[in-house]
Amino acid sequence: MIKFENVSKRYTDGTTAVDSVNLEIKQGEFFVIIGPSGCGKTTTLKMVNRLIPLSDGTIFINGKKISEFDIHELRWNIGYVLQQIALFPHMTIEENISIVPELKKWSREKTKLRVIELLDMVGLDPKTYLNRKPIELSGGQQQRIGVIRALAADPEIILMDEPFSALDPISREKLQDDIKKLQKNIKKTTIFVTHDIQEALKLADRICVMKDGKVVQVGTPNEIVSNPANHFVRDFVGNQHVGLKAVLKLEEIVQPIHEGDISQTLSCMIPVSTSLEEILEKLTEHEELAVDKNGEIIGILNRQVVIKYLAQNLQERGSANG
Numbered sequence: 001m002i003k004f005e006n007v008s009k010r011y012t013d014g015t016t017a018v019d020s021v022n023l024e025i026k027q028g029e030f031f032v033i034i035g036p037s038g039c040g041k042t043t044t045l046k047m048v049n050r051l052i053p054l055s056d057g058t059i060f061i062n063g064k065k066i067s068e069f070d071i072h073e074l075r076w077n078i079g080y081v082l083q084q085i086a087l088f089p090h091m092t093i094e095e096n097i098s099i100v101p102e103l104k105k106w107s108r109e110k111t112k113l114r115v116i117e118l119l120d121m122v123g124l125d126p127k128t129y130l131n132r133k134p135i136e137l138s139g140g141q142q143q144r145i146g147v148i149r150a151l152a153a154d155p156e157i158i159l160m161d162e163p164f165s166a167l168d169p170i171s172r173e174k175l176q177d178d179i180k181k182l183q184k185n186i187k188k189t190t191i192f193v194t195h196d197i198q199e200a201l202k203l204a205d206r207i208c209v210m211k212d213g214k215v216v217q218v219g220t221p222n223e224i225v226s227n228p229a230n231h232f233v234r235d236f237v238g239n240q241h242v243g244l245k246a247v248l249k250l251e252e253i254v255q256p257i258h259e260g261d262i263s264q265t266l267s268c269m270i271p272v273s274t275s276l277e278e279i280l281e282k283l284t285e286h287e288e289l290a291v292d293k294n295g296e297i298i299g300i301l302n303r304q305v306v307i308k309y310l311a312q313n314l315q316e317r318g319s320a321n322g
Contacts, residue, residue, distance in 0.1 A: 001027040001189050002048065002157065007057035009043050009213075017043040019213035020057070028187040032200040035210035036236070041193045044210070045159050048191065049078045061157070076100055079150030079158040079188075083165050085142045087134040093119075093145055094130040100153040118148035121185075122178055140171035144178065151186070158190040164199070176202055177304070197237055201225065202307050209233050222280040238310075250274070253309055254291045254299030272298065279306060 002025040009018040018040040025031045033041040046052040048059060050066060059066045066074060087096050094115050101111040116126045122144045134142055143163060150158055164172045180203060183190065194200055200207050201221045209216045209224065209232075217229035228234040250272045268286040270279065272293040279301065282289055289301045 001025055001029070001062060002191070003060040004044075005058045005060070007044075007047065007059060008055050009040070009047065009052060010055045016213050018047070021213075021215055023208060023215065023218065025189060025191065027189055030183050030190045030192065030203055030205045031208065032192045032194060032204035032206070033208045033210060034194055034197060034200045034236075035216075037195065039210040040213040041195075041210050042161055045161055045191055045193050048157070048159060049075050049080060072103075076104055076153060077155045077157065079152075079155040081146050081150045081158065081160040081163045083162045085134075085139075085146040087142055087145060087149075089134050092131050092133060093137075096134070096145060097149045097152050099149070104153055106153070114152060114154075118151060121182065122148055138171070139167055140175060143167060143171075143175060147175075147179070147182075151188070156189060158188045160190060160192040162193055162195070165194070165196070172199075179203060198307050198311050201310070202303060209236065220284055222284050225280060226277050250291050250301065251293070251298060253305055254301055255305060257290070257297060257300050269297070270301075276306070 002023075004021050004023040007018060007021045008016065010016050021040075021044060033044060035041050043052055047054055048061075048066070050071060061069070061074075087093075088099075094112075097115045097118060098111050101114060106114075115130070119126045119129055124141065124144060129137075129141075134145070137145065146163065147160075150160075164175050167175065176199060183203075192203060201224075204221055206218060206220055207224050208218045209229075211232055217224060217233050219227070224233065225237055228237060268282065268288070269290045269292045270282060272291055274282075274291075279289065283301075283303050283306065287302060290297045291299050291301055
Protein backbone atom coordinates (compact mmCIF):
# COMPACT_ATOMS: atom_id res chain seq x y z
CA MET A 1 0.00 0.00 0.00
CA ILE A 2 2.63 2.58 1.15
CA LYS A 3 6.26 1.81 0.47
CA PHE A 4 9.37 3.80 1.45
CA GLU A 5 12.52 3.00 -0.55
CA ASN A 6 15.75 4.52 0.82
CA VAL A 7 13.93 7.70 1.82
CA SER A 8 16.03 10.51 3.30
CA LYS A 9 15.45 14.13 4.24
CA ARG A 10 18.39 16.52 4.61
CA TYR A 11 18.19 20.23 5.29
CA THR A 12 20.51 22.96 3.98
CA ASP A 13 22.13 23.37 7.39
CA GLY A 14 23.43 19.80 7.11
CA THR A 15 20.83 18.22 9.43
CA THR A 16 19.68 14.74 8.37
CA ALA A 17 16.15 14.37 9.72
CA VAL A 18 15.40 11.03 8.02
CA ASP A 19 18.15 8.66 6.95
CA SER A 20 17.62 5.91 4.34
CA VAL A 21 14.26 4.67 5.62
CA ASN A 22 12.79 1.49 4.11
CA LEU A 23 9.25 0.60 5.19
CA GLU A 24 6.21 -1.17 3.82
CA ILE A 25 2.79 -0.39 5.31
CA LYS A 26 0.01 -2.80 4.46
CA GLN A 27 -3.50 -2.04 3.25
CA GLY A 28 -5.81 -1.40 6.22
CA GLU A 29 -2.96 -1.49 8.74
CA PHE A 30 -2.74 0.78 11.80
CA PHE A 31 0.98 1.56 11.71
CA VAL A 32 2.48 3.54 14.59
CA ILE A 33 5.80 5.41 14.35
CA ILE A 34 7.34 6.09 17.74
CA GLY A 35 10.56 7.51 19.09
CA PRO A 36 12.03 10.38 21.11
CA SER A 37 11.71 14.03 20.07
CA GLY A 38 13.77 14.81 16.98
CA CYS A 39 14.00 11.21 15.77
CA GLY A 40 12.37 11.99 12.39
CA LYS A 41 8.93 10.47 12.93
CA THR A 42 6.87 13.57 12.01
CA THR A 43 9.12 14.32 9.03
CA THR A 44 8.58 10.74 7.82
CA LEU A 45 4.82 11.19 8.14
CA LYS A 46 4.74 14.56 6.33
CA MET A 47 6.70 13.24 3.37
CA VAL A 48 3.80 10.88 2.54
CA ASN A 49 1.49 13.75 1.52
CA ARG A 50 4.39 15.90 0.25
CA LEU A 51 4.11 18.50 2.98
CA ILE A 52 7.88 17.97 3.24
CA PRO A 53 9.79 17.11 0.02
CA LEU A 54 12.12 14.11 -0.07
CA SER A 55 15.86 14.62 -0.51
CA ASP A 56 16.49 11.04 -1.69
CA GLY A 57 14.56 7.87 -2.31
CA THR A 58 10.98 7.20 -3.31
CA ILE A 59 7.60 6.76 -1.62
CA PHE A 60 5.01 4.69 -3.46
CA ILE A 61 1.24 4.52 -2.88
CA ASN A 62 -0.29 1.44 -4.50
CA GLY A 63 2.80 1.11 -6.67
CA LYS A 64 2.72 4.72 -7.94
CA LYS A 65 5.38 7.27 -6.97
CA ILE A 66 3.91 10.10 -4.90
CA SER A 67 5.75 12.55 -7.19
CA GLU A 68 3.56 11.34 -10.08
CA PHE A 69 0.29 12.30 -8.35
CA ASP A 70 -1.34 15.67 -8.86
CA ILE A 71 -0.67 17.36 -5.49
CA HIS A 72 -4.37 18.17 -4.90
CA GLU A 73 -5.47 14.64 -5.86
CA LEU A 74 -2.83 13.19 -3.53
CA ARG A 75 -3.87 15.28 -0.52
CA TRP A 76 -7.61 14.87 -1.08
CA ASN A 77 -7.08 11.11 -0.84
CA ILE A 78 -5.09 11.37 2.39
CA GLY A 79 -6.82 12.43 5.60
CA TYR A 80 -4.62 14.41 7.99
CA VAL A 81 -5.12 14.87 11.74
CA LEU A 82 -2.85 17.18 13.74
CA GLN A 83 -2.16 17.77 17.41
CA GLN A 84 -3.32 21.36 16.82
CA ILE A 85 -6.88 20.58 15.79
CA ALA A 86 -7.06 23.56 13.39
CA LEU A 87 -10.83 23.71 13.00
CA PHE A 88 -11.96 26.92 11.32
CA PRO A 89 -13.46 28.96 14.20
CA HIS A 90 -15.87 30.98 12.04
CA MET A 91 -17.40 27.84 10.47
CA THR A 92 -19.98 25.50 11.95
CA ILE A 93 -19.08 21.88 12.66
CA GLU A 94 -20.96 20.82 9.53
CA GLU A 95 -19.01 23.33 7.41
CA ASN A 96 -15.69 22.21 8.91
CA ILE A 97 -16.35 18.55 8.11
CA SER A 98 -17.63 19.38 4.60
CA ILE A 99 -14.50 21.13 3.30
CA VAL A 100 -12.88 18.31 1.30
CA PRO A 101 -16.16 16.80 -0.02
CA GLU A 102 -17.04 20.26 -1.34
CA LEU A 103 -13.61 20.64 -2.95
CA LYS A 104 -14.22 17.27 -4.61
CA LYS A 105 -17.58 18.65 -5.81
CA TRP A 106 -19.79 16.23 -3.95
CA SER A 107 -23.48 17.10 -4.05
CA ARG A 108 -24.86 18.98 -1.05
CA GLU A 109 -27.15 16.06 -0.19
CA LYS A 110 -24.33 13.47 -0.32
CA THR A 111 -22.09 15.69 1.82
CA LYS A 112 -24.80 16.28 4.43
CA LEU A 113 -25.48 12.55 4.72
CA ARG A 114 -21.77 11.88 5.13
CA VAL A 115 -21.44 14.51 7.88
CA ILE A 116 -24.38 13.02 9.78
CA GLU A 117 -22.97 9.48 9.38
CA LEU A 118 -19.59 10.53 10.74
CA LEU A 119 -20.99 12.44 13.72
CA ASP A 120 -23.07 9.38 14.62
CA MET A 121 -19.95 7.22 14.26
CA VAL A 122 -18.13 9.12 17.03
CA GLY A 123 -21.15 9.51 19.31
CA LEU A 124 -21.93 13.19 18.64
CA ASP A 125 -25.64 13.80 18.01
CA PRO A 126 -25.95 15.58 14.63
CA LYS A 127 -29.00 17.54 15.78
CA THR A 128 -26.95 18.97 18.64
CA TYR A 129 -23.61 19.55 16.94
CA LEU A 130 -24.16 20.31 13.22
CA ASN A 131 -24.62 24.05 13.72
CA ARG A 132 -22.32 24.61 16.67
CA LYS A 133 -19.01 26.47 16.36
CA PRO A 134 -15.73 24.88 17.50
CA ILE A 135 -15.49 27.19 20.54
CA GLU A 136 -18.68 25.58 21.90
CA LEU A 137 -17.01 22.13 22.06
CA SER A 138 -14.62 20.61 24.59
CA GLY A 139 -11.06 19.74 23.56
CA GLY A 140 -11.96 16.07 23.20
CA GLN A 141 -15.03 16.87 21.09
CA GLN A 142 -12.99 19.17 18.86
CA GLN A 143 -10.43 16.44 18.32
CA ARG A 144 -13.21 14.00 17.36
CA ILE A 145 -14.32 16.53 14.74
CA GLY A 146 -10.71 16.76 13.55
CA VAL A 147 -10.62 12.98 13.11
CA ILE A 148 -13.90 12.70 11.22
CA ARG A 149 -13.09 15.75 9.07
CA ALA A 150 -10.06 13.75 7.89
CA LEU A 151 -12.42 10.86 7.07
CA ALA A 152 -15.08 12.99 5.36
CA ALA A 153 -14.20 12.30 1.72
CA ASP A 154 -13.50 8.62 2.47
CA PRO A 155 -9.72 8.77 1.84
CA GLU A 156 -7.63 5.64 1.41
CA ILE A 157 -4.99 6.80 3.90
CA ILE A 158 -5.09 8.62 7.24
CA LEU A 159 -2.05 10.40 8.71
CA MET A 160 -2.22 11.27 12.41
CA ASP A 161 0.52 13.38 14.00
CA GLU A 162 0.37 13.08 17.83
CA PRO A 163 -3.37 13.88 17.66
CA PHE A 164 -4.13 13.27 21.35
CA SER A 165 -1.00 14.56 23.09
CA ALA A 166 -2.54 17.93 24.05
CA LEU A 167 -5.57 16.34 25.75
CA ASP A 168 -6.10 15.52 29.39
CA PRO A 169 -5.56 11.82 30.30
CA ILE A 170 -9.28 10.94 30.47
CA SER A 171 -10.12 12.52 27.10
CA ARG A 172 -7.02 10.95 25.61
CA GLU A 173 -7.91 7.43 26.74
CA LYS A 174 -11.49 7.84 25.50
CA LEU A 175 -10.29 8.99 22.08
CA GLN A 176 -7.83 6.10 21.89
CA ASP A 177 -10.74 3.74 22.53
CA ASP A 178 -12.81 5.55 19.89
CA ILE A 179 -10.04 5.30 17.31
CA LYS A 180 -9.56 1.61 18.03
CA LYS A 181 -13.29 0.97 17.58
CA LEU A 182 -13.44 3.18 14.48
CA GLN A 183 -10.49 1.43 12.83
CA LYS A 184 -12.17 -1.92 13.38
CA ASN A 185 -15.13 -0.66 11.32
CA ILE A 186 -13.44 1.40 8.59
CA LYS A 187 -10.08 -0.43 8.23
CA LYS A 188 -8.23 2.60 6.83
CA THR A 189 -4.50 2.46 6.19
CA THR A 190 -3.30 4.69 9.03
CA ILE A 191 0.11 6.07 9.97
CA PHE A 192 0.02 7.35 13.55
CA VAL A 193 2.91 9.25 15.14
CA THR A 194 3.36 9.32 18.92
CA HIS A 195 6.10 9.50 21.55
CA ASP A 196 3.94 7.54 24.03
CA ILE A 197 4.76 3.82 24.16
CA GLN A 198 1.53 2.98 26.00
CA GLU A 199 -0.48 4.63 23.22
CA ALA A 200 1.51 2.74 20.58
CA LEU A 201 1.05 -0.63 22.30
CA LYS A 202 -2.68 -0.01 22.68
CA LEU A 203 -3.42 1.07 19.10
CA ALA A 204 -0.88 -0.45 16.73
CA ASP A 205 -1.03 -3.44 14.44
CA ARG A 206 2.69 -2.83 14.00
CA ILE A 207 5.11 -0.35 15.57
CA CYS A 208 8.13 1.32 13.95
CA VAL A 209 10.71 2.55 16.48
CA MET A 210 12.94 5.39 15.19
CA LYS A 211 16.11 7.00 16.50
CA ASP A 212 18.28 9.70 14.88
CA GLY A 213 16.34 9.50 11.62
CA LYS A 214 16.76 5.74 11.25
CA VAL A 215 14.39 2.82 11.68
CA VAL A 216 15.61 0.75 14.64
CA GLN A 217 12.91 -1.94 14.74
CA VAL A 218 9.54 -2.75 13.18
CA GLY A 219 7.22 -5.33 14.70
CA THR A 220 3.93 -6.10 16.40
CA PRO A 221 3.41 -4.73 19.92
CA ASN A 222 4.25 -8.17 21.30
CA GLU A 223 7.46 -8.42 19.24
CA ILE A 224 8.62 -4.96 20.28
CA VAL A 225 8.01 -5.65 23.97
CA SER A 226 9.20 -9.24 24.15
CA ASN A 227 12.07 -9.13 21.62
CA PRO A 228 13.56 -5.62 21.53
CA ALA A 229 16.21 -5.26 18.81
CA ASN A 230 18.74 -3.51 21.03
CA HIS A 231 19.28 -1.64 24.31
CA PHE A 232 17.70 1.54 22.92
CA VAL A 233 14.39 -0.21 22.15
CA ARG A 234 14.51 -2.08 25.46
CA ASP A 235 15.04 1.16 27.39
CA PHE A 236 12.45 3.08 25.36
CA VAL A 237 9.79 0.42 25.82
CA GLY A 238 10.85 -0.11 29.42
CA ASN A 239 10.41 -3.87 29.42
CA GLN A 240 13.52 -4.36 31.56
CA HIS A 241 11.24 -3.28 34.44
CA VAL A 242 8.26 -5.38 33.48
CA GLY A 243 9.39 -8.97 33.85
CA LEU A 244 7.65 -10.57 30.87
CA LYS A 245 8.25 -14.11 32.07
CA ALA A 246 6.67 -13.40 35.44
CA VAL A 247 3.30 -14.84 36.36
CA LEU A 248 0.72 -12.11 36.97
CA LYS A 249 -1.89 -12.05 39.68
CA LEU A 250 -4.66 -12.20 37.14
CA GLU A 251 -7.39 -12.34 39.79
CA GLU A 252 -6.46 -8.76 40.68
CA ILE A 253 -6.68 -7.28 37.18
CA VAL A 254 -9.37 -9.25 35.31
CA GLN A 255 -12.58 -7.44 34.41
CA PRO A 256 -16.09 -8.80 35.06
CA ILE A 257 -17.40 -10.80 32.13
CA HIS A 258 -20.23 -9.12 30.25
CA GLU A 259 -23.55 -10.88 30.00
CA GLY A 260 -23.80 -12.77 26.74
CA ASP A 261 -20.02 -12.69 26.13
CA ILE A 262 -19.23 -16.13 27.57
CA SER A 263 -19.84 -17.99 24.31
CA GLN A 264 -17.56 -15.55 22.41
CA THR A 265 -14.69 -15.80 24.89
CA LEU A 266 -14.71 -19.60 25.38
CA SER A 267 -12.66 -19.97 22.20
CA CYS A 268 -9.80 -17.97 23.75
CA MET A 269 -9.50 -19.08 27.36
CA ILE A 270 -6.27 -18.86 29.34
CA PRO A 271 -5.44 -20.32 32.76
CA VAL A 272 -4.97 -17.96 35.68
CA SER A 273 -1.26 -18.90 35.76
CA THR A 274 -0.53 -17.49 32.27
CA SER A 275 2.57 -15.25 31.96
CA LEU A 276 2.52 -11.72 30.58
CA GLU A 277 4.52 -12.83 27.54
CA GLU A 278 1.88 -15.44 26.64
CA ILE A 279 -0.94 -12.96 27.29
CA LEU A 280 0.58 -10.40 24.92
CA GLU A 281 0.88 -13.08 22.24
CA LYS A 282 -2.77 -14.08 22.67
CA LEU A 283 -3.95 -10.45 22.55
CA THR A 284 -2.48 -10.04 19.07
CA GLU A 285 -5.05 -12.61 17.92
CA HIS A 286 -8.06 -11.93 20.17
CA GLU A 287 -9.81 -8.80 21.45
CA GLU A 288 -10.60 -10.41 24.81
CA LEU A 289 -9.39 -13.43 26.76
CA ALA A 290 -11.43 -15.42 29.25
CA VAL A 291 -9.45 -16.27 32.39
CA ASP A 292 -10.03 -19.74 33.85
CA LYS A 293 -9.39 -20.81 37.43
CA ASN A 294 -10.16 -24.39 38.45
CA GLY A 295 -12.59 -24.84 35.57
CA GLU A 296 -14.48 -21.58 36.22
CA ILE A 297 -14.26 -18.34 34.22
CA ILE A 298 -13.34 -15.61 36.70
CA GLY A 299 -13.32 -12.68 34.26
CA ILE A 300 -11.94 -11.29 31.03
CA LEU A 301 -8.72 -9.60 30.01
CA ASN A 302 -8.17 -7.15 27.14
CA ARG A 303 -5.31 -5.07 25.78
CA GLN A 304 -6.37 -1.92 27.68
CA VAL A 305 -6.21 -3.74 31.03
CA VAL A 306 -2.73 -5.07 30.25
CA ILE A 307 -1.49 -1.63 29.15
CA LYS A 308 -2.67 -0.18 32.49
CA TYR A 309 -0.88 -2.97 34.33
CA LEU A 310 2.34 -2.27 32.42
CA ALA A 311 2.08 1.47 33.13
CA GLN A 312 1.51 0.95 36.87
CA ASN A 313 4.33 -1.59 37.04
CA LEU A 314 6.75 0.80 35.35
CA GLN A 315 5.74 3.65 37.63
CA GLU A 316 6.15 1.56 40.77
CA ARG A 317 9.55 0.24 39.67
CA GLY A 318 10.67 3.74 38.68
CA SER A 319 9.68 5.08 42.13
CA ALA A 320 11.46 2.23 43.86
CA ASN A 321 14.63 2.81 41.84
CA GLY A 322 14.47 6.57 42.37
